[in-house]
Amino acid sequence: MTVKKITKMVLIVSFVFALVGIGGVFFDKYLVPILSGNDFFAKHHLFQDIEKNTTIINKTETKIVREDNLIGEISSGAVSSTVSVLSFSDAKAQQTRQGKAVGLLKNTKKQKTIGKRGSGVILTNDGIVVTYRNDILTKDAQYKVVVFDGSVYQATLLGVDEYTNLAFLRINGINLPAISFANSDDVNPGKKVVLMGYSLGENHIALTEGVLTEFDPTFNLSGQAVASSEKMDGVFKVDFGGNEQYVGGPVIDFNGEMLALTGSLEINNKEVYFQIPVNRIKEAMNRIADGSFKKQATLGVSYLPIDIYNQELYHLPVNEGALIFSPSGENGLAIIDGSPADKANLRGGDIILTVNDKKIDLKHSLSFYVNHFQKGDKATFQILRDGKKINVVVEF
Numbered sequence: 001m002t003v004k005k006i007t008k009m010v011l012i013v014s015f016v017f018a019l020v021g022i023g024g025v026f027f028d029k030y031l032v033p034i035l036s037g038n039d040f041f042a043k044h045h046l047f048q049d050i051e052k053n054t055t056i057i058n059k060t061e062t063k064i065v066r067e068d069n070l071i072g073e074i075s076s077g078a079v080s081s082t083v084s085v086l087s088f089s090d091a092k093a094q095q096t097r098q099g100k101a102v103g104l105l106k107n108t109k110k111q112k113t114i115g116k117r118g119s120g121v122i123l124t125n126d127g128i129v130v131t132y133r134n135d136i137l138t139k140d141a142q143y144k145v146v147v148f149d150g151s152v153y154q155a156t157l158l159g160v161d162e163y164t165n166l167a168f169l170r171i172n173g174i175n176l177p178a179i180s181f182a183n184s185d186d187v188n189p190g191k192k193v194v195l196m197g198y199s200l201g202e203n204h205i206a207l208t209e210g211v212l213t214e215f216d217p218t219f220n221l222s223g224q225a226v227a228s229s230e231k232m233d234g235v236f237k238v239d240f241g242g243n244e245q246y247v248g249g250p251v252i253d254f255n256g257e258m259l260a261l262t263g264s265l266e267i268n269n270k271e272v273y274f275q276i277p278v279n280r281i282k283e284a285m286n287r288i289a290d291g292s293f294k295k296q297a298t299l300g301v302s303y304l305p306i307d308i309y310n311q312e313l314y315h316l317p318v319n320e321g322a323l324i325f326s327p328s329g330e331n332g333l334a335i336i337d338g339s340p341a342d343k344a345n346l347r348g349g350d351i352i353l354t355v356n357d358k359k360i361d362l363k364h365s366l367s368f369y370v371n372h373f374q375k376g377d378k379a380t381f382q383i384l385r386d387g388k389k390i391n392v393v394v395e396f
Contacts, residue, residue: 071209075194077256081122081179082205082249083129084146084198085155085169087136089114119197119249120145120169121261123285125178127153127171130281131248132263133160136167145171146198148205161284161293163371164232164276165221165263168288179250182257184236184277189214193238193253195262197246210240210251212259212275217362218305219274223265225327226334229299229341233365236260236275244271251275297373297396300339301346302326305365318384320359322352322366344381344394351384370396 089112118135122128129145136143136157143155153171160167191212199206217234220227227233236259238251244264251260260275287293303322304310311319324341326334326348334348335341346352352360355369356379373379373396381392 071194071207074254074256075196075205075207075252077177078121078179078194078196078250078252078258079205079207080148080177082148082196082198083120083122085118085120085129085131085136085248086144086146087116087141088144089137089141117198118247119245119262121196121248121250121258122147122176122178123281125174125176127173127176128158128285128289129155129169129171130261130285131167131169132261133165133167134264135248138167143169145169147176159288159293161287162230162296163221163367164280164284166261166276166281166284168285179252180257181278181282182253182255182259184259184279187212187215187236187253187259187277191253193251193259195238195240195246195249195251197243197249197262199245206243206245208240208243208246210238213237213239215277216274217365218307220367221263221265223267223272224302226302226304226325227322227365227367229301229303229367229370230296231367232276232280232371233305233367234277234280235263236277238262238273238275240273242271242273247273292374295374295376297370297375297377298340299366299370299394299396300336300341301366302334303352303366305362306351307362316351317387318351318353320353320361321384322360324348324350324352340394340396344392346381346383346392346394347385349385352381353384353389354382355379357382 114137116136118131120129120131120135123130138157138160141157143157145153145155147153153173155169155171158168158170189212193210193212195208195210197206214237215234216237219235220233221231222228240246246262247264249262250258251262253259258278260277261281262273262275264271264273266272287296301324304325306316306319306321306323308319310316310323314323316323324334324346330348335346352366354360355366358364358369360366360369375396378393378395381394383390383392
């Protein structure tokens with residue numbers, strides 16, 4: 001046999017082995033798993049045995065994380081900080097008030113008890129609790145706070161911050177589970193959040209997911225068609241379906257940190273839900289703690305925050321500032337009689353441009369500046385009146 005024939009035979013054998021090898025790999029790695037998945041072939045022992053020793057490659061495995069489980073995990077820390085706040089009318093005080101009024105309850109054995117229940121959140125380890133003011137009775141009432149483990153604490157009302165509509169209470173405790181704070185000034189629309197509130201079930205907190213859809217700088221907590229100089233402008237709006245059990249409870253981000261607290265107002269016979277940014281809550285807590293909320297300045301005007309829409313609608317010469325305004329057009333309804341604004345001779349139709357040379361815009365509203373003063377302080381307002389800028393000194 002010549003060398004040429006031997007070489008030719010070797011090449012043919014090599015080609016056959018290579019072809020068989022490639023076919024075997026294809027059969028073993030690709031065809032068997034496919035055939036084994038077929039009901040007809042899977043019944044045969046041959047494929048059952050082969051399948052035991054088969055490793056499937058290039059298989060894409062999709063891992064699905066259930067969002068409800070995720071919500072439970074990220075809220076686990078904040079759950080222990082969420083509480084139920086109970087308030088009841090003081091029977092003796094109620095008897096005194098009604099007895100003096102109609103003389104019916106002086107000798108009555110049974111007293112009618114009025115109560116409210118809402119959500120709240122522990123802000124500090126030493127027991128400061130915040131809730132939305134509409135969730136509690138604020139006069140002649142007794143308070144209890146139910147924490148996550150079912151423990152019940154007597155509570156004392158520290159005060160109500162009129163600017164934010166928040167009520168602050170204190171419970172006696174040590175190393176209580178205070179919630180962690182996020183920076184609400186850094187939050188952008190589109191963020192997923194978790195809302196928390198009380199649940200009627202024992203040791204349970206209600207949770208629901210929502211999307212923070214916007215920050216509305218013109219929404220005023222007066223609940224009226226026009227803003228009040230004594231109420232906060234600027235709230236978050238969260239799309240969560242709306243449920244009163246979340247009012248007073250925290251809104252947390254996916255780091256488990258508090259972004260806001262849910263509030264509500266009845267506007268045009270409809271319950272409107274909104275979220276108060278946590279940075280405003282911390283400022284209010286400081287006012288309550290140092291007692292400065294008792295000396296809060298008031299101006300006494302109704303106004304429209306000026307933006308491009310209001311500028312065009314009312315044909316205004318500027319696109320920033322605060323227009324002293326009443327929907328009826330009556331000056332007496334835009335400015336409260338005897339108020340600092342009235343004494344300073346402010347008028348309906350005036351546009352307040354600055355307060356102590358600080359510009360009023362959508363980020364820094366008129367009420368924002370008023371809230372930084374106390375009774376007895378003075379401030380210089382720059383006013384646009386009849387096309388002329390004038391300075392007016394207001395004493396709060």
